[in-house]
Amino acid sequence: MSKVIIVGAGASGVMASILLKRKGHEVLVFERNEKPMKKIYATGNGRCNFTNRNIEFSNYHGKNPKFVMSAIKSFGYDEVIDFFNDIGIKELELENGKIYPMSLQASSVVKQMTLEAEKLGVKFKYNSYIxxxxxxxxxxxILYNNEEFEGDYIIVATGGKAMTKSGSDGNGYLLLEKIGHSIISTHPGIVQLKLENNEFKKINGTKIPGYIYLMNKNxxxxxxxxxxxFTDYGISGPGILQISGEAIRKLKANKDVYISVDLLxxxxxxxxxxxxxxxFEKNSYKKLSQALVGTINDKVISSLIEYLNLEDIVVGNLSKEIIFEISKTIKDLRLKVTGYKSEKDGQxxxxxxxxKEIDPRTMKSKIQDKLYIIGEIMDIDGDCGGYNLHWAWASANACAKDIV
Ligand SMILES: Cc1cc2nc3c(=O)[nH]c(=O)nc-3n(C[C@H](O)[C@H](O)[C@H](O)COP(=O)(O)OP(=O)(O)OC[C@H]3O[C@@H](n4cnc5c(N)ncnc54)[C@H](O)[C@@H]3O)c2cc1C
Known part of the structure; x- marks a missing residue:
């Protein structure tokens, strides 16, 4: 049996530790925090959306999204559900195939995974920055205090740069860069977007249901x-987070990026x-800002009038063309995306x-023998909906299967 060192007790690191220990390996996990899986508490709004019923490789992005295929085929939806059921977590499916623990508490995932790892005899060393x-x-x-630990294999599971206060601050990239790996430049994903000339700034905090489209011209x-x-920096909400990755990729390619919001x-x-x-005919004496009350959210009205560059005049004086323009804009409010919030704000x-430097079937480094790389640290990001945690589980499984 081998002695395996895992750097990082986040989602992928703890999953790998359990699967390796079940195979009888000796497993030592180093975690810089005082406890494991800190980020998990924040996932899925505190409920942990840990997988999705519909896992497809098209939900993943990066220079080579097909990289995920083999790992998610071997550890797909059924395998993830079996794993969590076995350690005592019953699944609950909510909208769009999103799967949560039935307790709707992210802490359940941390508790049951940690209990399983400890029962098996995984050794955790906390407050241990590698x-x-x-x-x-x-x-x-090599620890921060120069203490050295030897193993037969090392797995790097240090995450990306999202939510730096959880411990994943991008230092893992440097650890691997020093031994010859290269980094595809990073940016946040599943993140709020900034807008140009934001007339809707003044209604910061207003939430309305609606459709959002990412546009390519029309x-x-x-x-x-x-x-x-609507926020003072731009726009947010689950739909915006979902399209943000693609919007940012276009921005990075120097393309003009527009979203269209259907307010009604x-x-x-x-x-x-x-x-x-x-x-407007029946209520012709009312000002536009009064006549729209009851049709669209009243907080949005004055920003909409400003966006349309209209005077707030009585609606009896509005031409058919202007009324057409108003209805068109309510259905297709075009907003120019100019940026996005920082990496620490992204999910x-x-x-x-x-x-290119990792074997997709095993997560083994092609640059350094005896080294494995799993989870978010690599150039793979998933859509919002349980896909990122699924990648953490699936990449951990691919690596654990390979270590003999
Ligand atoms: C707010 C928020 C909500 C999210 N919600 C969801 C969701 O509902 N569903 C979903 O699928 N995904 C969600 N995600 C994404 C998901 O949490 C991550 O993709 C996943 O946790 C990545 O797992 P990982 O093991 O690669 O890294 P992480 O879970 O980030 O773990 C990395 C660990 O390594 C440790 N570490 C780093 N460097 C060192 C070092 N040098 N020495 C020792 N330890 C180190 C860190 O402290 C950390 O504990 C969310 C993310 C955020 C920020």
């Missing part, structure tokens, strides 16, 4: 229905036009260790 790896002779992990390339949150999903554009026309890091 500052260097050395493969000159036997694989060696073509809708992605569609989401969710709450939309319940009426088609022609229905809305007819309704506004008759409403995942896009980019990371180049997947």
């Amino acid at each position: 500052k260097m790896l050395d493969f000159k002779n036997k694989p060696k992990a 073509k809708k390339t992605m569609e989401q229905f969710s709450d939309i949150l 999903p319940y009426l088609k554009e022609d229905e809305l036009y007819s309704y506004l026309k008759s409403n 995942v890091t896009c980019g990371g260790i180049s997947t």
